[in-house]
């Protein structure tokens with residue numbers, strides 16, 4: 001699939017519903033309940049240490065990323081690209097934006113978890129230089145195991161740090 005140019009911007013109030021619905025349908029699918037509901041997304045938008053990004057392609061909402069920034073670590077909390085826009089480089093463009101901002105802010109690593117059966121996400125993060133650092137049993141509602149991955153920033157030497 002050819003790459004599609006996208007614009008990356010900070011999320012606004014009008015994006016909340018779209019982000020929450022994508023989370024339910026693409027990330028929390030099959031899990032009990034809806035943890036990233038609109039109220040929680042709205043809280044993330046207001047969070048001083050949280051960055052909520054939106055990617056637009058062909059003037060449509062194509063994807064989003066929610067990242068929590070600490071002093072030296074950032075945590076990618078929620079991340080998805082609309083199925084119609086997957087494999088067009090939009091996820092990669094958002095992660096590159098986040099990595100550049102993190103480096104500027106003095107952050108040296110980015111952590112992320114994904115459901116252990118999410119092989120697409122795992123391949124995606126591997127393609128971006130993330131390395132697996134372990135598994136967390138029951139991470140998702142005490143039912144599903146998470147795979148944890150980490151990307152060290154500032155060099156291509158990506159030795160994971162626990």
Ligand SMILES: CC(C)(COP(=O)(O)OP(=O)(O)OC[C@H]1O[C@@H](n2cnc3c(N)ncnc32)[C@H](O)[C@@H]1OP(=O)(O)O)[C@@H](O)C(=O)NCCC(=O)NCCS
Pocket residue numbers: 026027079080081082085086087088089090091092093112113114118119120121123124125127
């Ligand atoms: C994971 C996800 C965000 C990737 O976004 P994307 O925009 O499709 O990714 P990109 O097009 O930037 O892919 C970059 C590279 O990652 C790898 N990759 C991405 N999706 C892949 C897949 N389904 N299978 C294998 N490799 C994949 C490839 O190496 C790809 O490069 P290529 O297309 O030139 O081969 C997207 O599949 C998604 O939203 N999935 C559902 C939600 C989800 O799982 N979120 C992550 C939870 S942590």
